[in-house]
Amino acid sequence: MLNFSKINVLIIYIIFLFISFFSILNFQENKIIDKKVNLGLDLQGGSYLLLEINSDNLVEEKIQSKVIPIKKLLKDNGLSYQNFKINNQNLNLIVDDIEKFELLFFSKKDNVVNPYLDNYRSFELDYKKNNNNEIEISFSKFGLLTINNSALKQSIEIVRRRIDDLGTKEPTILQRGEKRILVELPGLKDPERIKSLLGQTAQLNFRLVSENDEFGSEELISENGEKLFVSKRIVMSGENLIDAQPSIQNQNNEPTVSFTLDRLGAQKFGRATTDNVGKRLAIVLDGEIVSAPNINEPITSGNGMISGNFTFQEATDLALLLRSGALPTPLLVVEERTVGPDLGEDSIRSGVTSLIIGFVLVILFMFFKYRIFGLIANTALIANLIMLVGILTILEATLTLPGIAGIILTVGMAVDANVLIFERIKEELKTEKSIIHAFDSGYARAKITVLDANITTLIAAAILFAFGSGPVKGFAITLGIGIVTTLFTAYFLARHLTSLVVLNNNKEIKI
């Protein structure tokens, strides 16, 4: 075990130097290889938000849109039904011939009512039989998944636009599971404004105000507390907006939002305003009237203005929301973690201090315990740390506070490999006359133990990585990589150094 061919030695040191090189990148600017260890939000400060879509409304809307097609399907095929009811996310009805219904409902050919989702091998809708001939139609598991998925994709896009519009630096926006969006905003001290911007769906529509409680209208409350009956028919919605900007109205210095419509929107708006001069047009945002101005003259230019007693901040935010488009469903913050920059700095400071102190204590201990071989173990330990940082850099891993704890723990546990080997050599020296042989078999015999012992910790780290979240993942990464670098430094670097010492003066070796 102590014989190294020149080529082996070369390979060992090339690997070591190659990996170590990357650790230097963290301490200087390098334009060619732009790799660095990222600091986690707990160290650099910032906000972590986990948002969840609530698709209940969307599912209700979608199931309602199935009512007419289903009725039509039944009529066209001469199936009679009674008691057709919409019940939240279900449709209940009584059909006379369930078998025939099932054939129609689950037909794979040109089924517009209940399309077959090829990628999931499932129909969009499903039904179950209640008592008698009553059936309950609802979305199938995969039908719901499809709705959630498309709502989630769309939401991510809009969340991204809203956050980008605010000019936050280097945000991370990722999908998490079926219903969640992870948002990381480094450096953000207070996420309240972003939370409020993401908390509004910003569904905007323009609807005519009716004279009285006529059919097809609902009662909404306007910004100044006035109760108004507003037609449910939408003249034009926010989808037709291509731009929105805050502006100041010259006459009375009132902040407003001016908007520009696309061609289709301009046509719709033009027609509606031409036909209804003298009536009032309600501007409805998320079910509340922002304002309900009089239509004085037809607006055909495709430009308009929303006023509503805004502050300038409110006008700016509303313009941003309208520009970015409406969210398909409301978003709820289900987890939030914000760390201020000064706490992050404190954490780095205390993390690094404890790393240095822990490191020095271990090094001193090893030196007093093993002297010359302690120096070897310590050299291996330093190399270990450099390589650990190097690999973290290559992976561009995120360093968190628990991650720093993982490094310190690695320092404490890494010497174990060398201790196992040295103690084994000590034992071998008692029975073996040749010092070289003793070292040789010491290394060979300890090898299995060292491997076994480290693999167990590696398993724990891997599981932690798979199940841990955020900062804890950072701990698993450093602990896991630390084990790999420990094995390398103990079995290659330290062994080579030991061989140099032993082969050069094998007469007076004491361990």
Next chain:
Amino acid sequence: MTNYNFSSKFKPANIFSIILFLLSVIFIAFKGLNYGIDFKGGTLIELRSINTEISSIRNSLNDMNLGDVNVKKFGKEGDFLIKVEEQGDNNNLIPKIKQKLSDSLNSEINFRRVENVGPKVSAELLQSGIIAITLSLAAMLFYIWIRFEWQFSVGAIIALFHDVVITLGVFSLLSLEINLSIIAAVLTIVGYSMNDTVVIYDRVRENLGKYHKLEIANIANLSINETLARTIITSVTTLLALFSIFILGGEILRGFSFAMILGVFIGTYSSIFVASPILKFFKVSYKTLEKEEEKIVP
């Protein structure tokens, strides 16, 4: 090499372990674990406000009717940690509390850390924590079963179970908070304790092959003694690192490092006094190894 008679202490040690284990189970079952917001849901605010009394923070929060509110000093003078139990409406709670505190406290407030975990997420985090610990125990059982014989794997897993339960028992006794980093600590303890056990087991296996005539108790004793120096040295270096985190690593890592320190002691103890006696219980001998080899090479 040392020559302590460990095997004569197996019996009293086992009784001691069983008592500790049962006490821990009783504490966990009846006193319960003090879950942090990660697992219970709720809001946590760490703030710094020099010249502020803890009572004035309490008073101003009490006006808000937030249910179970916990305010304590956190590390340095002027640092406080507020925990508020899970409320129905999480999205508006944080700005309300911040506003209220800013209005009622007379000095400047620096909100250093704000965390809010909803009930769904906390339930999921707890679940994945439990899965992670269970899975790690299963993985260790499997690994040892492959590398050694089943008797060893049972011994190792009982030792691990012993470590995890007693560590949690101490947390229950002292009402220390269980959060995500404690789960990380428990998993690391599992890895560390396993590491210690494997080193002794490896030596037991080697000695079983070497000394056919020796009783398993004597083999275990010999193996423990032969590896004792290593066991102690590694524990010392690991503890040096851990105490350094515990004392200097700041308030956030304190629970984590405390759990780890506890775990190193319990894990080292269990490798010697739990994992080894179990081999004696199963009457492991060199024949156990041979049988196993026959199976592998028919």
